[in-house]
Amino acid sequence: MPRADNLPKMTIQTHSTPCAHTPMGVKGCGEVGTIGSPAAVMNAVVDALSHLGVSHVDMPATANRIWRAMQGGALARAAE
Numbered sequence: 282m283p284r285a286d287n288l289p290k291m292t293i294q295t296h297s298t299p300c301a302h303t304p305m306g307v308k309g310c311g312e313v314g315t316i317g318s319p320a321a322v323m324n325a326v327v328d329a330l331s332h333l334g335v336s337h338v339d340m341p342a343t344a345n346r347i348w349r350a351m352q353g354g355a356l357a358r359a360a361e
Contacts, residue, residue: 299306319340326342327335335350 300308323338323340323342326338326347330338330347330351333351335353338346338350
């Protein structure tokens with residue numbers, strides 16, 4: 282297994298390039314912090330309904346979709 286002393290010496294630098302399309306040269310990344318949220322919410326919904334036999338709910342998690350998933354899970358359990 283390679284260790285840090287087996288690697289060559291490295292110098293790490295950053296190189297900023299201003300955006301040519303905005304007056305201040307800034308670049309957007311406002312959605313970066315929210316990318317994981319929808320998946321986490323949907324996983325929580327499925328986890329909360331797993332005891333009913335629900336293994337998947339499509340986004341968005343509307344009340345109607347959750348109700349249909351619950352009814353589908355009940356039907357799947359009854360068929361077992």
